[in-house]
Amino acid sequence: MDWELISTSLWPLTRGALAGTIPLALASFALGLVLALLVALMRLSRVGVVSGIARGYVSVIRGTPLLVQLFVIFYGLPSVGLTIDPWPSAIIAFSANVGGYAAEVIRAAIQSVPKGQWEAAHMVGMSNSLALRRIILPQAARVSVPPLSNTFISLVKDTSLASLILVTELFREAQQIAAGTGEFMTLYVEAAMLYWVICLFLSSGQSVLERRLDRYVAH
Amino acid sequence: MSHTDPTHPAVSVGAPLLRVAGLRKSFGENEVLRGIDLEVRRGQVVALVGPSGSGKTTVLRSLNGLETPDAGRVTVGTDLDLDFAEKLGKRQLGRLRDRSAMVFQHYNLFPHMTVLENVVEGPVRVQKRPRAEAVAEAERLLDRVGLAAKRDSYPFELSGGQQQRVGIVRALALRPQVLLFDEPTSALDPELVGDVLAVIKELSDEGWTMVIVTHELAFAREVADEVVFMDHGVVVERGPASVVLGAPEHERTRQFVRRLLHPF
Numbered sequence: 001m002d003w004e005l006i007s008t009s010l011w012p013l014t015r016g017a018l019a020g021t022i023p024l025a026l027a028s029f030a031l032g033l034v035l036a037l038l039v040a041l042m043r044l045s046r047v048g049v050v051s052g053i054a055r056g057y058v059s060v061i062r063g064t065p066l067l068v069q070l071f072v073i074f075y076g077l078p079s080v081g082l083t084i085d086p087w088p089s090a091i092i093a094f095s096a097n098v099g100g101y102a103a104e105v106i107r108a109a110i111q112s113v114p115k116g117q118w119e120a121a122h123m124v125g126m127s128n129s130l131a132l133r134r135i136i137l138p139q140a141a142r143v144s145v146p147p148l149s150n151t152f153i154s155l156v157k158d159t160s161l162a163s164l165i166l167v168t169e170l171f172r173e174a175q176q177i178a179a180g181t182g183e184f185m186t187l188y189v190e191a192a193m194l195y196w197v198i199c200l201f202l203s204s205g206q207s208v209l210e211r212r213l214d215r216y217v218a219h
Numbered sequence: 220m221s222h223t224d225p226t227h228p229a230v231s232v233g234a235p236l237l238r239v240a241g242l243r244k245s246f247g248e249n250e251v252l253r254g255i256d257l258e259v260r261r262g263q264v265v266a267l268v269g270p271s272g273s274g275k276t277t278v279l280r281s282l283n284g285l286e287t288p289d290a291g292r293v294t295v296g297t298d299l300d301l302d303f304a305e306k307l308g309k310r311q312l313g314r315l316r317d318r319s320a321m322v323f324q325h326y327n328l329f330p331h332m333t334v335l336e337n338v339v340e341g342p343v344r345v346q347k348r349p350r351a352e353a354v355a356e357a358e359r360l361l362d363r364v365g366l367a368a369k370r371d372s373y374p375f376e377l378s379g380g381q382q383q384r385v386g387i388v389r390a391l392a393l394r395p396q397v398l399l400f401d402e403p404t405s406a407l408d409p410e411l412v413g414d415v416l417a418v419i420k421e422l423s424d425e426g427w428t429m430v431i432v433t434h435e436l437a438f439a440r441e442v443a444d445e446v447v448f449m450d451h452g453v454v455v456e457r458g459p460a461s462v463v464l465g466a467p468e469h470e471r472t473r474q475f476v477r478r479l480l481h482p483f
Contacts (some may be wrong), residue, residue, distance in 0.1 A: 119285055120327035124341030125316050138331045216331050216373040
């Protein structure tokens with residue numbers, strides 16, 4: 001290990017994480033969750049066409065590689081006249097991906113809330129949308145934190161794929177320094193460690209969130 | 220027997236408040252209601268009894284818009300008249316819900332909200348009453364059922380009997396014209412049943428109009444003005460509690476009463 005190189009490269013890599021990896025993951029996750037909730041509700045719709053569209057969307061997202069989705073958006077779309085910059089391309093691809101995976105999580109979480117909760121909400125006079133917002137989703141949130149945390153942690157690591165469509169993030173910084181110095185082992189292990197540190201933070205964040213949401217459940 | 224009810228002075232005491240006529244409902248091939256007629260006067264307590272599968276819970280749920288009958292009429296007071304043979308919109312089912320409130324067998328409290336939040340949720344979020352006023356009323360009602368100290372507890376911290384009393388307060392806070400109870404004590408441990416029945420008895424003494432689905436025949440006899448015995452989706456027999464439960468006319472009623480009073 002070249003400690004000198006590690007200390008000079010630590011800042012560029014950290015900067016790549018702070019300015020690339022982390023905002024990319026946060027933005028994609030936030031947009032992805034909104035999309036996922038929409039897809040989950042469509043999936044639960046009693047209108048066949050609506051739930052069919054949602055089912056098809058989830059199937060395509062889960063059935064095709066993320067890298068291929070990224071390449072279609074960034075390298076493929078320009079040939080049909082639609083050119084999108086690296087950052088927006090990455091955010092579109094990642095949030096579409098989260099939208100597909102998280103939709104199934106949210107759908108299952110909504111369905112896990114007992115039917116009696118809908119009935120009680122209707123009994124006090126709530127419409128479906130108010131019942132969803134006030135009664136069902138808060139309870140579904142608790143069940144969905146562990147699986148959604150998995151989705152988020154996977155996403156953080158998957159953002160390294162954005163290096164292949166020229167987004168400057170942690171892994172692309174590492175690749176560039178490695179190419180200049182020839183120290184591939186050092187730089188890539190260093191990058192791996194930084195991803196790991198980020199994920200450690202996320203895991204502890206997950207525990208805090210779970211404890212908070214568990215305050216109304218018997219232990 | 221009827222009482223003055225200060226919260227609803229507009230309708231005269233003893234006048235018919237709730238009328239059900241020709242209620243029919245099928246779940247697939249299974250016809251659970253085969254033409255149910257029911258009349259509940261203001262301040263009256265009607266107990267619906269019968270074997271499981273007789274359709275009594277479906278009648279009750281229909282009165283809260285939780286089931287939509289295939290046919291029949293439900294009239295509440297003078298201003299709500301629903302004909303289920305027509306296709307009814309959400310707005311009309313909503314108007315039915317405005318007039319009735321239900322206490323569920325399994326309480327169905329909102330587990331992520333404190334006792335107080337459970338009670339004020341409907342008044343504040345749906346009825347748009349001022350929060351301070353709703354909280355004051357909730358505290359008064361909780362105090363009445365002996366749960367003032369539990370206002371900030373979550374449902375999981377309460378016993379079944381306490382949860383059901385919160386369920387009753389949640390229903391009262393909606394200021395309904397009719398209270399509906401769906402087997403309010405059948406999920407409770409035997410030693411907790413008494414507290415809940417005492418609260419229901421008090422409400423009947425105060426003049427609340429109530430429809431109660433129950434298996435507690437002794438309680439029905441004590442609190443109900445009228446007992447309606449249902450079997451296989453029809454009303455078999457109805458009348459004063461002492462007659463229907465004490466000296467039933469029909470063989471099916473006799474069998475049912477005998478089995479509940481002498482299970483061995």
